[in-house]
Amino acid sequence: MKYKKLVLINFLCVFGFILIELGLPTLLAQLINKGLMFNDFDVVTYYGKWMFIISIIGLIGLIGLAYTVSSITTRLVRDIRNDIFEKVQSFSHKEYNEFGVSSLVTRTTNDAFQIMVFMQMVLRVGMMTPLMFISSFIMIIRTSPSLSYVVLIAVPFLIGIVYFIGKHSAPLSNRQQINLDEINLNLRENLTGLRVIRAFVKEKFQESRFYQVNDNYMNVSKKLFKLMALAMPTFSIVFNCIFAVVIWLGAIEINTGDLQVGSLVAFIEYIFHALFSFMMFANIFTMYPRAAVSARRIEEILTTVPSITENENGVTETETHGYLTFEDVTFAYPGNTEEPVIENVSFTVRPGETAAFIGSTGSGKSSLIQLIPRFYDVTKGRILVDGVDVREYNLRALRQKIGYIPQKALLFTGTITDNMRYGKWNADNKEIEEASDISQSKDFILKKPKQFDEFLSEGGSNMSGGQKQRLSIARAIIKKPDIYIFDDSFSALDYQTDAKLRARLKLETKNAAVLIVAQRVGTIMHADNIIVLNKGVVVAQGTHAELLKKSDVYYDIASSQLSKEELE
Structure with missing residues (x-):
């Protein structure tokens, strides 16, 4: 017609x-x-x-x-x-x-x-x-x-x-x-x-x-x-x-x-x-x-009606920024409601605080954080971002508040600059350089023949795993979101780069909530609240020092990675 x-x-x-x-x-x-x-x-x-x-x-x-x-x-x-x-x-x-x-x-x-x-x-x-x-x-x-x-x-x-x-x-x-x-x-x-x-x-x-x-x-x-x-x-x-x-x-x-x-x-x-x-x-x-x-x-x-809708008339603005609360959240993948991946999870993260998640493989860490940007919806309970249930937000407005760095770093065909502008389409050169500096990617970018105009092949396959992770982090930093989610996003980095990156991030995210999923205790030991998951259930919460004393699960993980001096 x-x-x-x-x-x-x-x-x-x-x-x-x-x-x-x-x-x-x-x-x-x-x-x-x-x-x-x-x-x-x-x-x-x-x-x-x-x-x-x-x-x-x-x-x-x-x-x-x-x-x-x-x-x-x-x-x-x-x-x-x-x-x-x-x-x-x-x-x-x-x-x-x-x-x-x-x-x-x-x-x-x-x-x-x-x-x-x-x-x-x-x-x-x-x-x-x-x-x-x-x-x-x-x-x-x-x-x-x-x-x-x-x-x-x-x-x-x-x-x-x-x-x-x-x-x-x-x-x-x-x-x-x-x-x-x-x-x-x-x-x-x-x-x-x-x-x-x-x-x-x-x-x-x-x-x-x-x-x-x-x-x-x-x-x-x-x-x-x-x-x-x-x-x-x-x-x-x-x-x-x-x-x-x-x-x-x-x-x-x-x-x-x-x-x-x-x-x-x-x-x-x-x-x-x-x-x-x-x-x-x-x-x-x-x-x-x-x-x-x-x-x-x-x-x-x-x-097909999407299970998660745009919610055009949902909330777009909030008075507060950087607050995240889980209230008795239970989640099971669609079609498998009898076997929840996570059960009755509750915690709160405020601006400037870092919450970390650790546990064995399959304990539900990545599933938990994917509920925040509504990749899936909770089965029971609710998740509040700045005091508002995530389901009541306009979906675009909710995701605009979040800087998500996935477990598998994915870059798109185009230049490094094009990829970084996925976080902020109108970012100027100064913002791009600053984000690359914070993410510890500036050094290797400047060594490329075309520097920030270096062309990335499909999926960023002409970059190493660590380089892709740092560029993914830079893409989120340039967005300056209220909530940062790092889903095992430091796994390909060496310890020195990891430490430098987290130190710079601490300054950059002082007004935002930070969530980190990690397998390495060294990456999360300075977090304000470490949440230990086992088979989808929170078995302990606290600082690194507190968990070493009160959580056998956490102690077992830490003892397999840290020396005796570091454990003491």
Whole structure:
């Protein structure tokens, strides 16, 4: 509906093309009956000129049709992909896990392409063929009612062929797209895990896995394409039979004087247009199941209601800044509510304070802090940021208060400056340099050939793990948020860089709340409050010195990392 003018032009081109295609046989019949049959060259010239003029007009119509079809469909697939991308941006982690990244990629690329191909067919012949078929059939009846019964008898056979192909191609199309998801998943895992694969010498194993999913796709595609390939030869057999019968019966009528030669030629042309139109329209029906599968997969994304909404009318401003409170928070991943990851967690962090989380792997540390920016919502209890429940905030306003540095440092394709401006899009050079200095990344940036304009490859793969972590930290620092969340963000740093970075951060975050998830006791031992987690439950809270005395879990962790002198 956004492109009504182009659709109208498309329709006019289609209508004009039909008039021309059916006008030419009519003129040809007159040329034969009135000109050639009587050796009248003037009549032949007169109708020949009109046929030439009409052909030129038809060519213009075809060019206009091609232009409008390409314009509409390319814009259509662009809009679909934009809508999918915008919708996916609103998804929570729950929806990402349900669909899977590989499937989302396939739906955005291949499924949208299938819609474009189908709509090209619809706009090019979908409006033309029904009108062409009806108009041709009218001309067939007008030219020779007695011969028109031959076409009527053939129509049910043609409809049966279309129904058979359409019915059996739908499940094959669905399986084909699912197999394409599996190919993308396998390929994505192979590319992202290339180093691990090579380290364990599993290239052949990965190749066999890929061959298997690729063979599955091939086998389903072969069945689908074989089924669709049946249409053309089947239609050709029916068409040829019709033409043979019409010519035979037409010759009899010409012999008896009931039909003229020119009329028979025109009649055959009308039949050709009618049957060809039917065949082209049948192609749309055979393509429809495949397009319908893609449309349904896209619709699943567009109609999915995110479990965490934007909350446009939520709170955007607060009087206080840098306060965080957990009140009896329990969380279980969606669909697994009987096994909570964390249970009854309560603590408070004020501006200038640092809260740290430590515990064994799988104790719920990362899950806990992901509740603050609402990557997931709490199952029970509530989380207050500056005295307001996080669920009552406008989502953008809530996340604007938070500087989140994920466990896996992720950088985007572009320059170092571009990546740092993710934290603040209008940051000037002074702010960028200051953030890089605080994060201890300035030294290695200045050693790069292009310094802050150094180009980062996909995922920042041309940077070391420690460099990526420091740039991720700089990206959060430049934002100057009210709450800093460091999810094991110092793990790739050496002890000296770690110490320098935390010392600078202490000054930078004196008006903000700081949360640190860490495995190294040395990283968190100076925190104001260390929260010890074990199987999702808080087993102790306090300072480093207090926990060494009262928490066996913390003491065991600390004793495995610190010397006896440091423990005392």
